[in-house]
Amino acid sequence: MNSFVSGPVLVTGASGHLGRRVLDHLLETLKVPAGGIIATTRKPAALADLAALGVTVRQADFERPDTLAAAFAGARRLLLISTDALDRPGVRLAQHENAIAAAVKAGVEHVVYTSMPRPEGSPIPFAPDHLGTEQALAASPFGWTVLRNCWYFENIFLSLHHTLAIGKWYTSAGDGRIAHIARDDTARAAAAALVAETRAQNGIYTLTGAEAFTTAEIARLVGETAGRSIEVVQVSDEALVQGMVAGGLPEGVARLFTAFDTNTRMGRVAAITDDFRALTGVEPQRYGAWLAANRAAIAGA
Ligand SMILES: NC(=O)c1ccc[n+]([C@@H]2O[C@H](COP(=O)([O-])OP(=O)(O)OC[C@H]3O[C@@H](n4cnc5c(N)ncnc54)[C@H](OP(=O)(O)O)[C@@H]3O)[C@@H](O)[C@H]2O)c1
Numbered sequence: 001m002n003s004f005v006s007g008p009v010l011v012t013g014a015s016g017h018l019g020r021r022v023l024d025h026l027l028e029t030l031k032v033p034a035g036g037i038i039a040t041t042r043k044p045a046a047l048a049d050l051a052a053l054g055v056t057v058r059q060a061d062f063e064r065p066d067t068l069a070a071a072f073a074g075a076r077r078l079l080l081i082s083t084d085a086l087d088r089p090g091v092r093l094a095q096h097e098n099a100i101a102a103a104v105k106a107g108v109e110h111v112v113y114t115s116m117p118r119p120e121g122s123p124i125p126f127a128p129d130h131l132g133t134e135q136a137l138a139a140s141p142f143g144w145t146v147l148r149n150c151w152y153f154e155n156i157f158l159s160l161h162h163t164l165a166i167g168k169w170y171t172s173a174g175d176g177r178i179a180h181i182a183r184d185d186t187a188r189a190a191a192a193a194l195v196a197e198t199r200a201q202n203g204i205y206t207l208t209g210a211e212a213f214t215t216a217e218i219a220r221l222v223g224e225t226a227g228r229s230i231e232v233v234q235v236s237d238e239a240l241v242q243g244m245v246a247g248g249l250p251e252g253v254a255r256l257f258t259a260f261d262t263n264t265r266m267g268r269v270a271a272i273t274d275d276f277r278a279l280t281g282v283e284p285q286r287y288g289a290w291l292a293a294n295r296a297a298i299a300g301a
Contacts, residue, residue, distance in 0.1 A: 007036075007076025009194050010108075012060060012099065014039035015046040017154075018114065019081050021187030022194070023050060029188060030195055040071045062095035068102030077110040078103050079194045082130065087252060092129040093136075100136050110143040112193045114186070117148045117206050117269050123262045125255070134204075145193045148206040150269055151260075152183040153290045156222060159257075160301040162247075163219075169230050172237045173215045176264035179208035179272045182285040189279045196279070205275040209284045212270050215261075225291045226299045237262055 009032065013019040023039055026032040034054030039047055042061045051057040060071035062083060072078065080099050085091040096113075103111055116124070119131040137144040163169050189207050213221070216232045223230040235243065237258050244254035263269060276284045291298065 007109075008038050008056070008074055009036065010038040010040060010072060010075035010078045011081070011194070012040050012062075012079065013081035013083065014050075014057070015041040015043050016081060016084070018183060018187050018190070019079075021184050022079060022081075022191045023055065025188045025191035026195070027053070027055075030191055032195060038075055062098045065098045065102060068098065069105060072102050072106035072108065075103075075106060075108050077112070077194055078108045079112045079190055080114070080133075081190075082114045082133070086126050087256060089125050089129060092126065093132040096129070096133040097136055100133075100140055103142065104140055108142055110145070111137055111140070112145040112147060112190060113137055114190065115146050115148045117150050117208075117271075119148075122268065123266070124259045143202055145202070146204045147186065147190055147193060148204060149181065149186045150206065150208040151178055151180045152186070153180050153209075153285075153287060153294075154183045155180070156218070157297070157301060160222070160226075160298065163230055164226060164228055164301055167229060167231060169215065169219050169232045170235055170240055170243055171215045171232060171261050172235055172240045172258060173261040173264040174234060175214050175216075176261075176267055177212035177214050177270040178218070178264055179212040179270060180287070181207055181209040181276065182290050185209075185276060185280075185284045188282075189276050192279045192281075205279060206271070206273045207276050207279075207284075208271065208273050209276075209287060210272065211287055212272050213287065215264070221287065221291060222298060225295055226301070 011019055011022050014023060026037055038056045040058045040060035041047060044057045044059050047057045058071045060067050083092050083095050115130040115134055119127040134146050186207050219230040219232045240258045241254045245251050
């Protein structure tokens with residue numbers, strides 16, 4: 001425990017998929033005592049099991065800055081998990097700015113933030129919220145660590161049911177590659193960054209898997225796992241938007257999803273880094289291992 005911080009560490013958004021796994025890694029992987037952990041969430045009842053273990057569970061909503069002084073009191077280091085207001089550009093930045101202002105007032109020494117790869121000049125509509133949050137952190141008096149999480153393996157479930165149903169994967173990503181990563185690995189890295197006393201001071205880490213695949217390669221691997229064939233159909237960005245709208249998606253959502261493909265085609269998520277290993281000391285999970293572990297969910301999607 002010598003290299004770990006001695007004061008309480010705080011995780012926001014603790015009932016979300018990522019937040020919950022960060023808490024698991026703090027407790028189980030890093031053996032941080034439950035009494036040294038504060039978990040904040042809009043839904044404290046969802047964390048009753050962790051409260052029973054001795055984790056301090058508090059209510060916090062970035063939309064309600066009045067809740068944040070009490071929520072952040074006493075925290076030494078804080079993991080700011082980006083919120084899920086992906087479809088409302090600007091809202092997320094305002095939420096994060098509320099959290100950063102409260103962290104300053106609470107005297108937090110270091111903030112770790114979950115961002116995205118290369119938010120500068122990105123075609124993705126929510127990228128400016130991440131970039132703005134990174135800039136707000138850099139302008140703050142505390143130390144900071146930015147974790148630019150590449151896309152999760154788990155994102156496949158957003159579209160897999162439809163893809164398997166029609167046997168086709170429409171995309172405008174071309175031969176662009178994605179160095180995606182297991183969500184659990186991003187949680188493991190976030191937990192490590194939160195408790196590392198010296199390794200992660202004022203730095204940007206881009207968290208990726210160990211491999212980068214094209215859409216065609218992902219479709220083949222997922223299809224093999226599901227026992228189905230998936231034909232990849234390359235279309236233009238605009239044709240992809242119109243196809244999704246014709247399929248019933250609101251145009252804003254269709255444009256957001258299409259922007260991911262544009263971003264991939266531009267090569268903006270292709271770079272494989274060693275940053276996960278630098279933070280955690282272990283290798284990221286391979287895509288094949290993740291697919292095998294999730295075979296039932298993939299086949300049943
Ligand atoms: N890299 C990727 O591929 C990828 C994919 C999806 C999402 N993300 C980003 O990573 C984040 C965590 O992912 P996830 O899988 O855990 O998503 P998730 O399960 O949908 O969790 C959403 C998170 O947003 C928090 N949140 C929402 N509104 C909030 C508010 N007003 N104040 C404070 N917290 C608020 C939630 O906290 P509580 O409910 O506990 O209050 C929860 O932690 C997402 O929110 C998103 O920014 C990244």
